[in-house]
Amino acid sequence: MRLSDVRRVVRGALALPARLAHARSLSTIRRTPSQHPVLSFGGMLNGGRLLHGGAVKLLHLRDAFEWNEHSFNLLYLVSSAHPAFTEDLLKRCQRLKLSFVWNQNGVAYPAWAGKDVERYNRPMRRFRAMANFVIYQSAFCRDSAERFLGSCDAASEIIFNPVDLQKFRPTATPLPTEPLRLLAVGTHGYAQRVLAAIECARVLTDQG
Numbered sequence: 001m002r003l004s005d006v007r008r009v010v011r012g013a014l015a016l017p018a019r020l021a022h023a024r025s026l027s028t029i030r031r032t033p034s035q036h037p038v039l040s041f042g043g044m045l046n047g048g049r050l051l052h053g054g055a056v057k058l059l060h061l062r063d064a065f066e067w068n069e070h071s072f073n074l075l076y077l078v079s080s081a082h083p084a085f086t087e088d089l090l091k092r093c094q095r096l097k098l099s100f101v102w103n104q105n106g107v108a109y110p111a112w113a114g115k116d117v118e119r120y121n122r123p124m125r126r127f128r129a130m131a132n133f134v135i136y137q138s139a140f141c142r143d144s145a146e147r148f149l150g151s152c153d154a155a156s157e158i159i160f161n162p163v164d165l166q167k168f169r170p171t172a173t174p175l176p177t178e179p180l181r182l183l184a185v186g187t188h189g190y191a192q193r194v195l196a197a198i199e200c201a202r203v204l205t206d207q208g
Helices: 003-026 053-064 086-095 110-129 139-148 191-206
Strands: 038-040 074-078 099-104 133-136 155-158
Touching: 003 086, 053 074, 074 086, 086 099, 086 110, 099 110, 099 139, 110 139, 133 139, 139 155
Parallel strands: 038 074, 074 099, 099 133, 133 155
Antiparallel strands: none
16 A cells, blocks of 8 residues: 555544534534525634634624524535535535535646646636626626636626725825835734745845
């Protein structure tokens, strides 16, 4: 038996208790009798976990719509922050004829993911294909998905991520040009995002 096969067996054994607990949770899902949208986020807002990345946008939907993780009529998932055992959840929702909206963010590409491109893109490709409706956060995002994930028959629309324009807007007067300020945005839990900002500062320093 190859080492890769041994690792796969070990990972499967370690995941078994979690998969069994998830299967029990799936069995409680029902279609709500409500005629209004009742959303589920696949449990991404449960457990008091610290939200970051794509999961943050779920907070706006949580505040705008009724939601219930066990009795709902619309499942809403984000490609960059989907739950464990997503495929099991989607198959359960298909059997119950529950609508599924997939929010497609960025995809993996060779310059970033190298040989792991398919490891990241394969599940996104599969889940997007199961969606009733796909939301792309920009035209660039849609075009990237078409290039690296392939075409998709589901209806779709481009909807930009929400921004509080009362808080995030240009100042009345321009900021001074000195000292030079760098703005780094995103989830800084990834080393390359922090290191990229430091490398940028080094290059600027070297150029005076």
